[in-house]
Amino acid sequence: MANYFPRYTNILPLKIAVCLGTLALGVVVAFTYYGSPKAQVVGYMPDQPIPYDHELHVTQLGLDCRHCHSFVEKSGHANVPTANTCANCHHETKGGIKSDSPRLAPLMEAIDSGKPIQWVRVHKSPDYVYFNHSAHLNRGISCVECHGQVDEMRVVFHAEPLSMGQCLDCHRAPEDALRPLEEVFNLKYNARDYISKNETAKNILEDYVAEKSLDVDLDDEHGAQLAMGTMLKDRWNVRPKESCFTCHR
C-alpha cells in the first residue's frame, strides 16, 4: 500500500501544535497587557464642556486643591465644584474674571438656567470598589500618588493605572508615599527638598534614622522619602489593610 502521506507530514501535528501554542501564548500575553488598566485607561483625556486648566489655576494662580474639591478631606468622594464655586470668581454680574469668554459659556448657562454642567468623568473605580479620599488624605497620602501631576495638566488625563495592583503595592509599602500632613496638597513636594528647606524636620528625621539605624541616604530623593515614610508610618501608626473588606463590600 502506497504511502498516502509523505514522510514530512509526520511532524506536521507538532508544527501545528507549536504554532497554535505560540498564537495562544501571544493572545494571552497581548491580552494581559492590553486588557490591563495600564493600557486601557492611562492617557484617557476626554473633552470637557469647559476646558478647565489645572495648570493655570494651581501652578500659576496658586489655588489649593480643596478650593474646588472642598469635601475631599471629609468625604469618600472628591466632589467636583458646583457652578457657584466657579462663579465666585467668574460671575458676570459681579465683574468676574473672563466672564465674557465663550469658553465659559456653559458655566453662565448653568448659572442662569440652574441646569448643572455635565463634566466628563476621568477617574472611575469599578462599582465594587469603595475608595475613600478622606481616609488617604488625612493619613499623609497626597493626590499626586494616584492622580499624577495634576498641577501640570492643562487638560486632565488619567495618569496612573489605578489597578488593584497599584493599590496593593502602596498598601504593602506605604513608606514610599507617606508625607507630612502639611504637604499633602503640595503636588510639587519631594522629601529631599522638604528637609533641605526645613531644618527642624531634617533634625527630627536624622535623629530617627540614627535611632533606628536605617541604611538610607538622605541626600537622595528616594532615600529621603524612604526615611520620611518609614518614620511617619511608625509614628502615626499607619498600617494599611490588605483584606478584601478594606475596599470591597
Add this chain to the structure above:
Amino acid sequence: MSKRKWNHPEASKEELGTKVWRSAGDLEDTRQLREWVDREFPRASETMREDERENTRRDFLKLMGASTALAGFGLASCRRPEALIVPFTDSVEWTIPGKPTYYATSMPSANGAVSIVATNYEGRPTKLEPNKNFPNGKGGGADAMVQASILGLYDPARSRNYLSEGKVIKKTDAEKALTDYVKSGNVGFVFGEDDSLTRSAMIEKLRAKYAGSKFYAYEALAGAGKKASAAGIFGKHVQVKADFAKAKKILAVDCDFLELDKQGDTKAFYDRRRPEGPNYDADPLAYQAELNRLYAVEPTFTVTGGMADHRAPLAPSQMAAFIDDIATVINGGSPKNFTGDKAFWVQECAKDLASGDGVVLLGSRYDKELHDAVFAINSKIGAYDNGLLVARTQKKHAELGSLEDLAKDVASLDTVVLMTPANPVYENPVIGDKKFNDLVTDKNLVHLGCEVNASANAANLHIPAAHYLESWSDGFSGDEGIYTVVQPMILPLYGGIQALELLDALSQDKIVLHDSLSDDTAVSPAYNAVKGTFEQYVKSSSDGFAKKTNWMELLRTGFSADLKYSVAGKGNAPAAALKVLPEPTSAKNADLVFSADYSVLDGRYVNNAWLQEAPDPISKLTWDNAIYMSPQTAKDLELYDEIVELEKEEAAWWAALGIDTDSTYKKTSVSEDGEGPSLFGPMVKVTVGGTSVEAVVIVAFGMADNVISFPLGYGQGYDEFWKGDFNGEAIDYKESPQNVSSVGVNRGFNSYPLKGSSDYFAEGKNVSIEKVEGKRYKLARTQEHHAMYGRSLAREISTLEVTKDGGFTQDYDAQLKNVSKQGMDSHMPQNISLYKFQGKSVAMPGKREDEEQLWDKSHQWAMSIDLSTCTGCSACLVACQAENNIPVVGKTQVAMGREMHWIRMDRYFAEPGSANVGDLDSENAKENESDEEKKKRKAEAAEVINPSKDWNTPLEMIPNPVACVQCESAPCETVCPVNATVHTEDGLNSMAYNRCIGTRYCANNCPYKARRFNFFDYNKRNPLLEKNLYKGPLGEKQEGDSKHLQRNPNVSVRMRGVMEKCTYCVQRLQAAKIDAKQNVKKAVQKTGRPSIEFTATNELLMAPANSVSVACEDACSAGSILFGNLMNLDDKIQKTKAIREEDKDLEKNIQGAYANPRTYDLLNYIGTRPRTSYMARVKNPNPDMGIVAKKVGRATIHMH
C-alpha cells in the same frame, strides 16, 4: 441522620425531657421532613418543577447561542463608556457628596406617631432608624413595618394618576369633579385613627365652610371596644397607656402589646426584662427583684405570648369568663368559671397581680363591656393610682365620629371623602346591619391614597396621595403624646397630593390641588399649615428670631416636648355583670379569630415585598396567610394526618416483617406534600353567617383547641396565575389584578367577608368549618430552611430554683453560672481547630508572616444577642434588607429555600416533659430499686404532675436570630478555592463578591447555615413573574425605575452566582474607622506643631465607645442586639461578653474585662470562636404557681 448523630451526640436524659421542634413534621419526625433535612440543601434539579426541568437543557443551549452572538456584537463596541459627573449648580446646605444627611421625621400610625430619623444620600431617603434623641430614649422603636415603609415610597406601582372609577382622568377634570362633589356642603370625611394637630385645625376650618360636613375616623384594627370604654370612663379623646417602667406584673389578655397592639412604649418593659438591668451593669441576683413578670392568655401565639413567663391558651369567647374569674379572685372570691388546673392558674395569677405593681392589659378589639371590667380590675389593684396605667387626653383633638356615626348620618351626605390609610371598600366593614359598600353606593366617593387598591378603583374620584416621607404633617407619639413633626425627605416622586394639601384646597374658594411636579419650587400649603399650627399651639413667640429658631429646632429634633397629652382625671365605670359565653366544644364549630397580620397588618402592606417575604414570626409563612389551628383541632377535622403523614403504624408493620423502612425507603414513596417546594396544605371551608371562604390550613402550636385564627388583609386581588398555586382544583375566585401591584397579586385568602360586625372574633356557634377535598394550596414556609442542628442552640434558665433530674437542685445563681456549661459544653472539651487564627496569617500569605491575623489594635468587632428580650418580631431582618440591598426572591424561590435574608429568625417550640420537673417523686424513691421500678415510679409521678396537656404543661416559643457569627476560625474560609472569603484584621469574615466564583463550598461548610447564594439575578430580573428568573438575560427586568433609588450606595448590589452573608454592616464600620482617621489630623492641628513630630496611638485611631451601630441593632426596639468594639474598654459590648476559658492564660488582642455568666457561643464545642455571642433567656415564673412554675425556664433547645 447518621451524619448529624456523629457530630452532635444524643442529649442526656435530663435534656431529653424537653421536647423541642420547629414544625409539625419535625414534631412527628415524618419522612418528608427527614428527607428534606438529610439533603440539607435543596437539590437544584430536583427542586425544579417538572415543566421547568424539561425546558432547561434546550433553554440553556439557546441562551448559549444567543450570548455567543451577543459577545460578537459586544466586541465591536469595546470602548470605554463615557461617564458624567453632574455637580449641583448651587451648593446645597448640609450636603456633602458621598456622605449621608439625617433628618428627623415621624411616621403617623393609629398607635401614635413613631419618631424616626431618615438617612438620605444626595436627596434620596434610603433607610429609617428610630430617633434616639426622643425623650427617655423612647423612639418608639422602628419595627418591621416602619422599616419597610421606605420601600412603599419607591413602589413603582404606587398611584400616580387621578382615577375616576378606575379610569385615568386629567388633573383639571379631577379638580372640576371635586368642586362638583363638595358643592352641596354635605361632605363626610373619613380619616385614619392617627392624631394630627394641623389636621384638627383644618377640620375646624372645613366645618365652618361646609355646613353639612361630618368627620369620622376609621381603621380596621383600631380597637373600637377599647376606645368606647375609655370614652365612657374618662371622657372623649382619652387614651390609656401603660407605663412599663412601673409595671412589674403584667397580665396580657390576648393583647399583643409588644408588637401589633401597642399599649404604650415598650422600651421600659424590655429594660425590666434584662436580668442585668437596662445597661447590663447590675448584678443579676440583686436585680432579680426588679424583673417584671408577664402572664399571657391568648388563643393563638403572638410574640408577646412568646415572651411570657406564664402563658395559657384560651379561646377568645372564654376571655370574659377569664376576666370575670380574675376579678372574683381579686375581690376575695375563688374562680367560678374555671376548674382544676385552670382555676389554680387563674387564682395564682390574680393573687400575684393584686400583690402590687400589677396591671391587666386587654386586647384593644375586645368589647366595651370587657374593657370596662378590666378597668375595674385595674382600679382595684391600684394600677391607675400608682401610675401603671395613665389616661391621657388628646388635646385639641377634633371631634371624629366612628363608622356607626357615618351610618346614621349617611342619608344627609352627598359625598364621602376617604382619607384613611385603611382600605374600606376591600375591608367592607359591617356597620349595624349594613355593609360599608352598600352605605356609600349612591354617594360620590372620593379617595386619597398611595395605592391603587379596591377603594381607589371603586371611587368616583381617586387622588394619588404623597407618601408620608413626601409630606408635611404632625402627630403625637404613642407614649406620652409628645408632639412630633412629619417632614418630607423628597418631593413627591409621582406628584402625589398630601392629605393636608387636599384639606387646604377644599377650604379655599377655588379648589386647586398643589402641583409639585410642574413647579418644584412652589411651597406646599401643607408646610405653611404645619408651621402655622406649631407657632400657634405648640411654641408661640412674638419674637421673630425666637420663632424661627423654635421652628428650626423642631425640624432638627423631630419633636417638641412643649406639647404633650395632658393626664386625664379619674375615671369611673358602672359595674356590670359580664356575660360569660359558652366554650366552643367542637372543631367544626370553633371560635374564629380575625387576627392582625405581622406582615400586612390590616392589609395595607399587601404590596410591600419586604414584609411579604419576611417570615411570620410564629408560623414562618411567607407571601400568604392561612388558617391556623391546634394539632388537636386539625386531628378532629381529619386534617392533621394529611399535613403530617403519620407513618409509625406502617413502619411498625414493616418492622414486624423484619424490613427496615428507613433503608428501603424510596423517593417515589414520598407523597406530594412534603417540605420545601412540594409543600402543599389542605384546605377548609369556613362559613360564618352564610358567607363562606375557602382557605389553606397550617397546624400551629400553642393554640387553644377548637379555635381557628385567620389573619386579615390578604386576598386583595388575583390574576389567572393563581390557579398554578393549587394542587388539584383551584378555589373559585374573581380576577381583579387591578386592585394590587405585582407584589400583592395572588396573595392568600380574604377573611374580611367572614368578619361581619364582630370586631375580633366570631363565636363558635356561628361558625362552621368543613374539610375541602381535592384542593391543596402551595405554601412557602421557611421554618425548616437553613435549619441548624446541635445542642443548646438557645438556652433558657429560670429565676426559680429547679430540680434537676437526678435529685440535685440549682438556684438562680447556680443556673446563671451553668449557662456556659449547658449541652455539649458540659462534658466536652472544645474541639481544637485545625485552622488556628493566631500565629501565621492565613488570609494574606507572604507579606506578614510574622504577624497575627487579627492584628488591628484599635478595632475588634463583636456582637451579642440577648435572648431574654428578643421577641422574634423580625424587625432586624427587614432593617438588614434595607441597609444591605438584599433582594426579594418571590414565593416560588422561598419555597425552594432560596430566600436571601442575611438574618434568619429561628423559632423553636419547646414543651417541658415530666422528666424535667425533676425528682419530685424522689421522696417515694426506694433504695436499691431496679431500673424498671424507677421507670414505673417516674411514670406514675409524671401522671400526677401532668394530668392534662392544658395549662399545666406550658408550651414555650423561643426565637433565636442567627446571622453570620464571624468565626475567628471560620470553616468557610478554608474551603474557598479563590480566597473570596478571608479574615480581616478587625475580626470580620470578609466576603469579596467580585472574587466569588460561586462554588458554594463555603455555605456547605458553614455550621451556622448563615450564607446565602444568589441563584439568579434577583436584583435585575423580576422574581415575581412566573418563571421569569429561568429566562436569564431574556427575562423581564425589575419593573419600574424607582426601586434602585432605595439602595444603599455603600453596599454592592450582588449579581447572580455569588455567595453573600452578613458583614456586620461593614460599610458602617469602615465609615467609623475612616472618621477616626480624621482624628489624627485634628489632633495634629491642636498641638500646633509639625505633623512629623506627632505620635498617633491606637486609642486615637479608635472609633468612640458605643458610637458604631449596625442596622439590626438600631432596629431592635428591645435592645436585644448589641454591637461594639472589643478593644474599647468603655464599650457596652464588654458587659455582655464572657472571657473564653482558653483565652484566660493567653495574651490576646481581645481584652474582655467583664465576664457575663449568661453569655454563651453558638455551637461552641466545634471551636469556631464566633464573634457573635448569645445570652441565655431568663424566665421569671411565679413561685406560687407550683408545678407550672417548675416547668418554666426549661426551653433550652437541642436539635438532633
